[in-house]
Amino acid sequence: xxxGLKVLIAALIGMAVVVSGCIGGGGPAKIVWASTQxxxxxxxxFVLNELIPGFKEKTGIDVExxxxxxxxxxxxMEGEMQSGKVTIxxxxxxxxxxxxxxAKGWLQDLSGKKLEGRTFIESxxxxxxxxxxxxxxxxxxxxxxVMVVNKEAFKYLPSGLTEEDVIKGTDKWTYDALxxxxxxxxxxxxxKAFGLPAGPKGLLHRFIHGYLYPSFTGYEAKKFESPExxxxxxxxxxxxxxxxxxxxxxxxxxxxxxxGEVLIAWDHTARIKxxxxxxxxxxxxxPVPRGPKGRGFIVVLAGLAIPKNxxxxxxxxxxxxxxxxxxxxxxxxxKVGFFPTVKEAENAVPEGPLKILVKGVTxxxxxxxxxxxxxxNLGAKGGEFSGIxxxxxxxxxxxxxxxxxxxxxxxxxxxxxxxxxxxxxx
Numbered sequence: 001x002x003x004g005l006k007v008l009i010a011a012l013i014g015m016a017v018v019v020s021g022c023i024g025g026g027g028p029a030k031i032v033w034a035s036t037q038x039x040x041x042x043x044x045x046f047v048l049n050e051l052i053p054g055f056k057e058k059t060g061i062d063v064e065x066x067x068x069x070x071x072x073x074x075x076x077m078e079g080e081m082q083s084g085k086v087t088i089x090x091x092x093x094x095x096x097x098x099x100x101x102x103a104k105g106w107l108q109d110l111s112g113k114k115l116e117g118r119t120f121i122e123s124x125x126x127x128x129x130x131x132x133x134x135x136x137x138x139x140x141x142x143x144x145x146v147m148v149v150n151k152e153a154f155k156y157l158p159s160g161l162t163e164e165d166v167i168k169g170t171d172k173w174t175y176d177a178l179x180x181x182x183x184x185x186x187x188x189x190x191x192k193a194f195g196l197p198a199g200p201k202g203l204l205h206r207f208i209h210g211y212l213y214p215s216f217t218g219y220e221a222k223k224f225e226s227p228e229x230x231x232x233x234x235x236x237x238x239x240x241x242x243x244x245x246x247x248x249x250x251x252x253x254x255x256x257x258x259x260g261e262v263l264i265a266w267d268h269t270a271r272i273k274x275x276x277x278x279x280x281x282x283x284x285x286x287p288v289p290r291g292p293k294g295r296g297f298i299v300v301l302a303g304l305a306i307p308k309n310x311x312x313x314x315x316x317x318x319x320x321x322x323x324x325x326x327x328x329x330x331x332x333x334x335k336v337g338f339f340p341t342v343k344e345a346e347n348a349v350p351e352g353p354l355k356i357l358v359k360g361v362t363x364x365x366x367x368x369x370x371x372x373x374x375x376x377n378l379g380a381k382g383g384e385f386s387g388i389x390x391x392x393x394x395x396x397x398x399x400x401x402x403x404x405x406x407x408x409x410x411x412x413x414x415x416x417x418x419x420x421x422x423x424x425x426x
Contacts, residue, residue: 137303169287195262215291285360294371
């Protein structure tokens, strides 16, 4: 009898919890946010201890954060769409994943919705909008690769190029101007002042496929062995003459910048951040130069989407609203180093090292000749893709082989990778 009473009481308590969750708060007890981003332990702690409590305090809505790999998310989304029992309210993923989900017809159209008090960077919104004009995600966080200039280098600017040209990324800030600049520094000081992360774990391959290639050929891979590509490699051979030869040992550029071994460097924002935070008065972050086809650069863009038939779409939209507010975006930048996708965030960043970084990244993203590229989604073949560009660098730049010969040899291997994966060549 006593055990029967316990069961009855437990059932009544359970019902009360369900009822209070569904009705008492005027909304759901909890919405589900599945994310491939912010999954490492420190980043996850930031989500659970700061982001979600702030949202709950403002709205009364609780959030279940589900850190998940891309492959597991794709499997779960497919299963829920097929069964018609959708449990996820908000999906956070990189552009490539969200683009795939949209192509499958799994995401809601967010075109008619408004977010007050923020202006999204136009180039990011282009990616979030498909060819039919459907906005299938809201840009949330970004990361990129930039150039850092030691202010000492501005003493040696070539004629026709000003400090303002470099900082704002005007038409005059070109790869030819960069070459003239580093040549000038060498001729006046004897210093090879340009630096690249060409070490074993450096990201040099990103500079080649995501910066030089689109700037000179208009594409990352499609024109790998074209005459424009040969011209680009010949340019790179000239630039290498004024590049610090220790670059082949460097995996990240913060230390070489701090130690004065280079005055101008290119790298991922996370890998130069320490130089800026250590000596904020010494360095400026600037847009990369432009080439004949435009100013090519990589953006790693994460977005927020709402699945079709999500159980709580209104509450999901409130979470998206909260996560893209300028002040929330600044908090994300300060704590985990991802950059804002809204222009107003720049003004919300306090003066100091982060402001220097944000100004440079925003200036680059907002250049009128921006030629944004994404890292191609080749799955397990991603390493082979990167390896081909590194191999070309080693053979053409370090060993002095003929660019045309090397590119004609490596090109078919590169194109085959895309064919095997069924991915269009970028």
